[in-house]
Amino acid sequence: MNLYIIALLLLCLAGIGFRFKNGFEDYMSPAKTGAIKGIFVVIVLYSHVRQYISVPHAGENKLFFDVLYFFGQLMVVMFLFYSGYGIAVSVSKKDGYIKTLPKRRILKVWLDFAIAVMIFFFVALALGKNYDLERVLWSLVGLKSLGNSNWFIFVIIVLYILTVIAFGITGGKKHFLAGVIVMTVLSAAATAVLWYFFDEQNWWYDTVMCYPLGMWYYIAKPYLDKKLLPSFVKWLLAVAACVASFLFLRMLFVETKSRVAFIPMAMIFAVGVVLISMRISINNGVLRWFGSRVFGVYILQRIPMIILQHFGCDDKPIAFTAACFAITIVLAEVFERSTGKLDELLHITPKKIKK
Numbered sequence: 060m061n062l063y064i065i066a067l068l069l070l071c072l073a074g075i076g077f078r079f080k081n082g083f084e085d086y087m088s089p090a091k092t093g094a095i096k097g098i099f100v101v102i103v104l105y106s107h108v109r110q111y112i113s114v115p116h117a118g119e120n121k122l123f124f125d126v127l128y129f130f131g132q133l134m135v136v137m138f139l140f141y142s143g144y145g146i147a148v149s150v151s152k153k154d155g156y157i158k159t160l161p162k163r164r165i166l167k168v169w170l171d172f173a174i175a176v177m178i179f180f181f182v183a184l185a186l187g188k189n190y191d192l193e194r195v196l197w198s199l200v201g202l203k204s205l206g207n208s209n210w211f212i213f214v215i216i217v218l219y220i221l222t223v224i225a226f227g228i229t230g231g232k233k234h235f236l237a238g239v240i241v242m243t244v245l246s247a248a249a250t251a252v253l254w255y256f257f258d259e260q261n262w263w264y265d266t267v268m269c270y271p272l273g274m275w276y277y278i279a280k281p282y283l284d285k286k287l288l289p290s291f292v293k294w295l296l297a298v299a300a301c302v303a304s305f306l307f308l309r310m311l312f313v314e315t316k317s318r319v320a321f322i323p324m325a326m327i328f329a330v331g332v333v334l335i336s337m338r339i340s341i342n343n344g345v346l347r348w349f350g351s352r353v354f355g356v357y358i359l360q361r362i363p364m365i366i367l368q369h370f371g372c373d374d375k376p377i378a379f380t381a382a383c384f385a386i387t388i389v390l391a392e393v394f395e396r397s398t399g400k401l402d403e404l405l406h407i408t409p410k411k412i413k414k
Contacts (some may be wrong), residue, residue: 097346143273355391
């Protein structure tokens, strides 16, 4: 299984760029952030695959499991951070954007998720497993599962709803900073509520604050760019400060398992990745593809895992993982294209103009 970590590393190195003098001014562009999201959605796929195979954690598999252990819940941090950043960009630059959010974000994500859940439902039926109506209904809002990943979709929809509330109260673009402050308070409240209800299932709440952090980064970006992009020394000191803080909190978390340590650790991890991307650019087409289809890859990747395991194909983990990758790529591409056309048909998203 170590081969898969090496393959991901080679993808990162293919097209990598370094600019230590002035840095990359486009480090937060969709293309650059897409490649980084691609890295992490592949790591998420690795993490899910390990739940369906049984292999020793030592020897030729040690690197694979060590990498997954290191990232843990951190593998989803950048999705939340970049989402918060992207929303902040749109709210601050587009008049009335917040009014489009319920349809173009909340409804779109939920509808696409509901379609995916029903696909899992029919896959389960085909494999001889039936779910009662109550479980299906709870699964459609992300609070239960039919074999699919669910918690992240529930959390992102909640955050989108809170975004509408926060910027709706404060007036959107007109009082942008006030909206970010309210959003931060609401996110902290959501973290507390989810913590109360899910407690031991920490993945439901321990990365939530990375979403408003992305908004704060958007506010701080002009200042950070001015100070860090031209100066390698200042950039290096900032990265070193992030690394030192991360390692301290990591050590504290490993010793105590306290979410009080993990939550700021996750936030520092996100900032650290962004700062590193100022001067080290991941610009690989394959990773950008994965990054542009995060939803499809994330939500559908368990389907081949479930089917192949059902038919006993999990006894060859390397081939099993390769097959899951190949099938997920096809499923994600078909799903993204199909739901994209459906969203346009239902006027949830604007129709794309062909160039």
